Amino acid sequence: MYGLACFVPPDLLHEIARTAKTAALRRSALDSLAVDAAIRTQRAENAARTLTVPMSASAGSGVPQRFIHDQRNGADMTPGPVVRAEGQPPVDDPAVNQAYDNFGDTYKFYWEVLNRDSLDDQGMPIHGMVHFDTDYNNAFWDGEGHMWFGDGDGTMFSDFTNSLDVIGHELTHGVTQYTVNLAYSGQSGALNESLSDVFGSLVEQYAKQQTVDQADWLIGAEVVGPQLAPALRSMKAPGTANQYDKQPEDMDGFVVTNRDNGGVHTNSGIPNRAFYLTASALGGFAWEVAGRVWYAAMNDARLRPNSRFAAFAQATIRAATSIGGGADSEPTKAVTEAWRTVKVL
Amino acid sequence: MAHGEGALNASVVAVGLVQSGGVAGLGMTATLRLADLPAADADRARGLAEQVLTEPGAPQARTAVYDGLEYELTVTCAGAPDQRIHTRDGALTPAQRALIGELRPHLHPF
Numbered sequence: 392m393y394g395l396a397c398f399v400p401p402d403l404l405h406e407i408a409r410t411a412k413t414a415a416l417r418r419s420a421l422d423s424l425a426v427d428a429a430i431r432t433q434r435a436e437n438a439a440r441t442l443t444v445p446m447s448a449s450a451g452s453g454v455p456q457r458f459i460h461d462q463r464n465g466a467d468m469t470p471g472p473v474v475r476a477e478g479q480p481p482v483d484d485p486a487v488n489q490a491y492d493n494f495g496d497t498y499k500f501y502w503e504v505l506n507r508d509s510l511d512d513q514g515m516p517i518h519g520m521v522h523f524d525t526d527y528n529n530a531f532w533d534g535e536g537h538m539w540f541g542d543g544d545g546t547m548f549s550d551f552t553n554s555l556d557v558i559g560h561e562l563t564h565g566v567t568q569y570t571v572n573l574a575y576s577g578q579s580g581a582l583n584e585s586l587s588d589v590f591g592s593l594v595e596q597y598a599k600q601q602t603v604d605q606a607d608w609l610i611g612a613e614v615v616g617p618q619l620a621p622a623l624r625s626m627k628a629p630g631t632a633n634q635y636d637k638q639p640e641d642m643d644g645f646v647v648t649n650r651d652n653g654g655v656h657t658n659s660g661i662p663n664r665a666f667y668l669t670a671s672a673l674g675g676f677a678w679e680v681a682g683r684v685w686y687a688a689m690n691d692a693r694l695r696p697n698s699r700f701a702a703f704a705q706a707t708i709r710a711a712t713s714i715g716g717g718a719d720s721e722p723t724k725a726v727t728e729a730w731r732t733v734k735v736l
Numbered sequence: 737m738a739h740g741e742g743a744l745n746a747s748v749v750a751v752g753l754v755q756s757g758g759v760a761g762l763g764m765t766a767t768l769r770l771a772d773l774p775a776a777d778a779d780r781a782r783g784l785a786e787q788v789l790t791e792p793g794a795p796q797a798r799t800a801v802y803d804g805l806e807y808e809l810t811v812t813c814a815g816a817p818d819q820r821i822h823t824r825d826g827a828l829t830p831a832q833r834a835l836i837g838e839l840r841p842h843l844h845p846f
Contacts, residue, residue, distance in 0.1 A: 466833050468826065526840065529758040531825060534799030544841075548760075557759060564802035575800040583802070584761075611760065618845070623760045635762060635845045650754075651806065656761020 452508060455498035456516035459487045462539075466524040470537065489552040490519040490540060497559045500594045501566070504678050505686050510536075510565035517562065521552055530557055532564040547616050554613040559594030560587040570689045571696070578699040580655035585662035588626060589685055593678045603670050603677050626667045629660030640664055642700075642734040661733050662700060668729035669707075673722060680722050684710045704730040748782045752810035753839040757824070759803040766842035767810075781838050785811045787831040789819055794829045801826040807836055 459475040461484070474487050481488045494517050501507040509515040518537045527541025530551035538561045543549040551557055564587050567573055573583040588610050596606045609632060611623035619633045629638035638660025639645055645661065648654045666685060670677035687710035688694070694706055707726050715722030730736040752767040770778040789811055804825030809832065811819045823832050 466828075525837070529760070529803065529805055529825075531759065531801055531803040531805075533801050533804075533826065547845075551759075560759065561803065575802060587802075619760070619762070623762075650756040650763065650808075651761055652757065656757065656759075659761075 452514050453502050455495055455509065456514060457491055457494045457498075457519070458516060459490050459494075459519045459521060461487065462520050462523045464522050464525045464542070466527075468533070468539075470518065470520060484521070486521040486540065486542070486550055486552045489550070490521050490538075490558070493552065493555045493558040494519060494562070496555055496598045497562045497594050500559070500590075500597045500678070504593075504597060504682065507566070510562060511569045515565075517565075519552075530561055532561045534564075534568060536565070538562065543614065545616075547618055548614050549616065551614050554611055555598060556588075556591040556595040556609075557611050557614060558591070560591030560610065563587040563590040566590070567689065571691075571694045571698070573698065574696045575652055575655065577653040577655075578658065579697050580652050581658035582662055582698065582700065582703050584655045584659035585666070586685070586689060588624060588659060588663050589666045590682070592626060593682045596676070597678050600676075603674055606677065608667055624656075624660065624663070626660075626663040627671075629664050638663075640733065661735065662703065665704070665707075665726075665729040665733045665735065668732055669722075669725045672725035672728065680714065681725075684714055684722060684726060687714060700735045704735050747813040747816070748785045748811060749814050750810075750812040751781055751785050751835065751839065752812070753836060753843065754808040754810075755805055755836075755843060756808075757804060757806040763846050764843040765846050766839045766844065768839060768842060777838075781835070784831050784835040784838065788821055788829070788835055791829055791831055793823070794827045794832075807832070809835060 457477050458473050460471045461474045462471045475482050475491050520537050520539045523539045523541055526544040528543055528548040530540045532538050540551045567583050567586050573579040575583055608627040609622035609625055612621055615622060622632045624638060625632040629640045630636050637657055641661060646654045646657045670681040673680050684707055688703060688706035691706040694702060711722040711726040712718050750767060750769045755764045768781060770781060806824045809821040
């Protein structure tokens, strides 16, 4: 038997396995796929295990490294010119300044609350690519250090640089990459999405110094037009954020779908609500205990890139037990009850 | 040219798009029947559809694109099964991007 190089993309290996004219070639493709999957999993796990312990505040700089690029409404994903770098004064373009300022608030949250120095905890520069494409109704994190912002079409969505929780959401995808590195599909993908909503919301709450009761627990309220008002998602009441919101509030409503990487933005409503319930039960500022519990769970060495809701729930219980001071502590009780309410436990 | 004339002799009769994912996680859909378009628009859409069907796919992104949009393009030809192309942000060919650009203004949530 001969092996197919691991540099062959898995999609192509699947196609070869499906269409191979000989059993030997089909078997080889399948063998290569198995090896490829094992290597990718190992690579992801290695990345996830790197820098799992947050550095102390004194070890880092406490100063973000922000670079805002103007994509000039082009759809090419080559970075455009830098129009504002760290320490430079505001420019005439509000999108540039909003991205810069909201990056700063996100960095500040991670630094001051969680002692984390940027996304990788090593002071990684953050690049914002504003004015991407024309009427592009989205913002995303490319996994390679860049957040891309569409201007929105002005009807369904407006400029995505205007939303602090969306920016906190996207940059948290970077934090997740450098911690538990959850695979972006199915339940692990929905967890990945939920972590971004949790910390995106906390970034906003910290910037506004809002208590649990003062926070709106909405995601993307600043970027939706009338058709999607009041927001993209509600962590407090999944499924109610707008007329198209299909998020379930517990496991009874778990959605099975091939789209959206297996419904990652839909089923994230379940762990989102678990976080809200935990924070609500504990009261005060959500980042002080609930946020720290969730962050410690992200750094739990027992989690794997393919971890599901239940594994993450157990990690939050371990973290709450440690942070709260025992199994009978209020945080542990609140966390356990929250996961039971959403029927994960 | 008269409205829709450009579509009369072509095999491509409609193009469709289902968009999912994105930070909104919002499902959206659009269908353009070429016969309903001005001739120049129909010709452009047909040309892009044919290009999308025949070109090789773009290489996939090296890492996951978090909150990227997913696209399911459907090309309907007269007397033939629909042909579907699945693609996503970070892996779009120029023709796919252009065809999606034609469909984007017609998207509505579902």
